[in-house]
Amino acid sequence: MRLRPAMRERASDAAVTAVAVVLGLLMLRSAQVDPMPGQHVHLPSDLAVGGAACLVLLLFRRRWPVQVALLLSVGDLLASSAMGATAMGLFTLASHRPWRVALAVAGLNAVRVLVTFRLAGTDREYVESVTVVLLVYAVIVAIGMLVRSRRQLVESLTERARQAEEGQRLRVEEARLLERERLAREMHDVLAHRISLLAVHAGALEFRADAPDEQRRAAGVIRRSAYEAMEDLREVIGVLREAAPGAQPERPQPTLTDLPALVEESRRAGAHVTLDERVADPEKVPARVGRHAYRIVQEGLTNARKHAPGARVRVTVEAVGPFLAIEIDNPLPPGPRPPALPGAGAGLVGLAERVGMIGGTLDHGLSPEGRFRLAARLPLPDA
Known part of the structure; x- marks a missing residue:
């Protein structure tokens, strides 16, 4: 003591x-x-x-x-x-x-x-x-x-x-804030798209000639409310879309169907990646779950490329009951482990924020076989 x-x-x-x-x-x-x-x-x-x-x-x-x-x-x-x-x-x-x-x-x-x-x-x-x-x-x-x-x-x-502890704490906090900002941007993209579709359909119903007057008035209320929601969304979240002058616009938000393209991109960069996808119909996986799954695999491939260059990475995506199970594992490089780089682990902190937001679980560490394993379980809505 x-x-x-x-x-x-x-x-x-x-x-x-x-x-x-x-x-x-x-x-x-x-x-x-x-x-x-x-x-x-x-x-x-x-x-x-x-x-x-x-x-x-x-x-x-x-x-x-x-x-x-x-x-x-x-x-x-x-x-x-x-x-x-x-x-x-x-x-x-x-x-x-x-x-x-x-x-x-x-x-x-x-x-x-x-x-x-x-x-x-x-x-x-x-x-x-x-x-x-x-x-x-x-x-x-x-x-x-x-x-x-x-x-x-x-x-x-x-x-x-x-x-050093204070620096690590600040890096972790910065990672959380960056991931929340990224999530807010994704939410802006998704909500803006869906609300705009709602406004379009409500407008079409409002101006339909053979629609009853009460239905047209209700559609008008829905259309105006949708546009107001869009404006509120732009004020609250749209500021996060501001980027540096000359920055390239972001691509549409990825889904589970984009995983093969992500793996192929890593292969072209020299990585040895094996994708084992056991999802019967990836297109039926909700967009928000697929988006988080894509980001988890993306972070796992980045970590493998950074800490175990040249190692063979195995990516497994499987629908297990009410969950989408994702696992990325790779062998560690031979010899003593190098000292941790500044900011190491910040990406995993961001993933924990992302997974926790939808009620999932995240686990990472060394497996009994001596391989580094990153695993997540994301809840799937009832079919």
């Missing part, structure tokens, strides 16, 4: 303070066993100063690391047990501030150690004591710098991961 940031900080503060206490007691024991010339250890006062130094370290080391390190460097002049807190104060400084600041404070401590031991001991004791203390300080500062570098690296990687 991962700890929350505040709990991790408190645990880290407690661990650093515990190390300071252990180091301070070791230094106090050393001073009692082998005191320097003229050194007299008064245990109660020494422990009081050491305890106060550890308390300062525990409470303020994150907020004011520079000030705490400087204050503790004065404290170990008064008590041997405060040396542990001084060392951990340098560690905190090195792990929370740039290396220039850490080295500057560590240099001041080194000068203080040189002067203090020069005044207190003999030449032999001076060299031994200074060497040990400076080595301890150097190791502690180096460890603190390593901790800071690791923290910065983790923060950098976390930020990059967050940006």
